[in-house]
Amino acid sequence: MKRSITFLFFILSSLIINAQEIISPNGKIKVILNLSDKNAVVNTLSFKALYKIENKFVEVLPDSKLGINRADEQFTDNLNFVSASKPVSIHDKYKMVCGKRQLCENSGTEKTFSFQNSNQQPMNIVFRVYNDGVAFRYVFPNHLDSQVAIINEATTYVLPYKTSCWMQPFNLAYEDFYPLGKTGLDIDKYQEWGFPALYKVNDQPVWGLISEANITANNCAAKLSNLKNTNQYQVTYPSARDNFQQTGVKTTLPWNSQWHTLIIGKLSDIVGSTLISDVSDPSQLKDTEWIKPGAVSWIYWANNHGSKDYKKVVEYVDLAVEMNWPYVLIDWEWDVMSNGGNITDAVNYAKSKGIKPLMWYNSGTIWLDPTPNDRLLTAEKRAKEFSWLNKIGVYGIKVDFFAGDQQDMMNYYIDILKDAAKYHLLVNFHGATVPRGWSRTYPNLMTTEAVYGAEWYNNNEVLTDKAAAHNTTLPFTRNVIGSMDYTPVTFSDSQHPHITSYAHELALSVVFESGFQHFADKPSAYESLPPEPKDFLKHVPVAWDDTRLIDGYPGEKVIIARKKGDKWYIAGINGKNVPQTLLVKFDFIDKGNYSCQLIKDGKDGKSFSSEIIKVKKGDTLKIECLPGGGFVGSINK
Structure with a gap:
């Protein structure tokens, strides 16, 4: 009996060491950091992200590799797991001068994981799991006045085969389309991609948007590359192959990378998210009254x-x-x-x-x-x-x-x-x-x-x-x-x-x-x-x-409601080359009676039709749109 208890304790201890969980304050998003290997030495460090649907977690991001390399030290394989901090609550509330929302607020849970490489050099990974997504970054905490070169990352987002995704082929000006593609099938022509990258979790009403945030003078910006594996999108720094004289990052220590971000949820969560600004440094300006959009x-x-x-x-x-x-x-x-x-x-x-x-x-x-x-x-x-x-x-x-x-x-x-x-x-x-x-x-x-x-x-x-x-x-x-x-x-x-x-x-x-x-x-x-x-x-x-997505699907349609003061504005566009009926559900307004000045397609694409209609919370309005058509409305109580 004693041997059985000891063996069970060993198994439980291994599980505690080998996997670490971080859960968002609202309980909807979970990250599992995989530390599996013998004697707490991690051959391959990875994480996965999950999202709760009807009391069951579904996988949004399968096990995806982590790690970063300097010219003098590598932090990708054979890492010694040192410790994990206690969870820290993150709650941020701030104002933006312009954007989708003036008053931004988000909550998250933060944990810091400390490692040493084979030369006993330290590297931390800080994870934050917010109510609408995940952010993580690498930190070199030790002090070193001489300059070091950070040359690349092992960070790789793994998307299952045939995942629907909307990614922009990379170019320096980020001026290209976001065509619908399927991972593993549509990669012959383009194999480097610019942020952000949108994808839909297969057979689930869950979406992910990959990007990055909080670039400082001690960072470069990155892109995604699936040159090595068609379903694996690696975070890639500018390199000599891009004809740049400066590659990677040159810096003293301590140092931290930009935040790698993954917004998770329904499409309305993606559109409404402020995660990119949530993890970015606050402004140091004392006076912003002169800043007028x-x-x-x-x-x-x-x-x-x-x-x-x-x-x-x-x-x-x-x-x-x-x-x-x-x-x-x-x-x-x-x-x-x-x-x-x-x-x-x-x-x-x-x-x-x-x-x-x-x-x-x-x-x-x-x-x-x-x-x-x-x-x-x-x-x-x-x-x-x-x-x-x-x-x-x-x-x-x-x-x-x-x-x-x-x-x-x-x-x-x-x-x-x-x-x-x-x-x-x-x-x-x-x-x-x-x-x-x-x-x-x-x-x-x-x-x-x-x-x-x-x-x-x-x-x-x-x-x-x-x-x-x-x-x-x-x-x-x-x-x-x-x-x-x-x-x-x-x-x-x-x-x-x-x-x-x-x-x-x-x-x-x-x-x-x-x-x-x-x-x-x-x-x-x-x-x-x-x-x-x-x-x-x-x-x-x-x-x-405020900003709300009312309805939509990439490449097909979108209906957005935005608020300024006590007035709402709505707009919808048809992305198809055939007529489409757009449905506006007035769940976003408060109780009471409202009038809506509606401007929509006329008899042809070069004319308008205008009317004033009465609406209240819970109403549904059907709007007929021409191919490539649309409408706007302004709503007053």
Whole structure:
């Protein structure tokens, strides 16, 4: 009997050592860290994530490898498990200047796991299991003043064979589609992928969105690669193979990686999640009253050119006045402006009309030469330029053409944000990496492009046929992780036509979230709108107090409700090339009687139909949409 008890104790002890669990405060998400091996030496360190459905946990992420390597030490195999901390409760409540929600709140459980490699060098992995997902990062806790090189990670997300996924083939500007694919089947053409990556758990109503957050000056940004195994997506740093001179990370110790994030839940949980900003560093700015989101009139799209024509710039200032938009963006070539005035004249004209001017800059890349170029590359140049912008009365900058995700480029982004804040300048990044939580740390970052947006109507004919499905995919992918400068709401045609309906285009003002919402069409297109859609665009907010997904599926349809103050806005778009009935369930409003100003497809794609309807909580509204059609509504109590 005694031997049996001893043997049972040994088995239980092994189980305690070999697996560690972390559970979210709401009990819905669980992470199991696999430490299995003899004598607490871990040959292969891995974790898996589970989600509770009807009192049963289902696997969202199978066992997925962990580990990281420096040039001087490796922390992937034969690790000695030292200890696991007691669970720590995480509860964060903070305000955002812009985004899907002004007041953000999330709770999580944190545990730190300590290891040593074969040379007795320490490495920690910090796991947080939040109510809507998982975040983890690597930490080298020891102090070392000399520089070390972090060269790669073993971190690999394993997705089962034939998992439905929506992933963007990687390119430096993050401007591509998120096509539906099946793991193991659709990998012949592309084998490197940009964040975020959306997937659906097979045969379960559960989704996962993989990304990363809280990039600092001591990190590079990463991508996913399944070059080694078609179902295994490894976190991959910029490398010499990408033609970058700087690869990996150079740093002193202590050091921590960015947070690796996995949002988990229903599609509504994915869309509503603020996990990316939840794990990012809080802002150190004491005063943010000068940071004002807003709508912007934008000159480039309709003209396929910049702002060297003073009289054209004046037209867009007048458009901003007409449409009640607070900003005008003076795009590239303003340094060679002529035809009646120069840049100072244009800025003064905008200010005389009560419009706040923003100005474009080339980040300084040598492979693209639109001017002005090379005015921001050093702290001294930024100080000179930003001081001048303050003097003439400019409120923000758009910086374009960044050259990759390597560490020195992350430093450049951060330096621009910090220096711009000193001069109370708002920032928009174009030709840039996807958001990774900087909007919380540096709230003067209003938006980032990193999307295959309306600008592509100028470049080739592909978007014409793909726009409707693409637009219904972005709310579940790119726009989840941060503000997205798609430059929407175009009714006329630029170089290539659009076949989405006018109501679809109008709906993008609500479906897409961006702290600067650049309305891209020409002045005549907005000025000639019927009264109802025109008035809607005059007053639609760009920063929100709440965001709810009402219904949707990537590439097929999306219905989103957003709240500002005591007013709700709803918008839906049809991603299919056939008519579709969209159902709006009014479960998101409080009890009481409401009126809804509804603007939807007219008889054809180039007309609107408007009506005022009465709604109350619990009602369901059926809205018929044309192929590639849509609707918007504003709801008042």
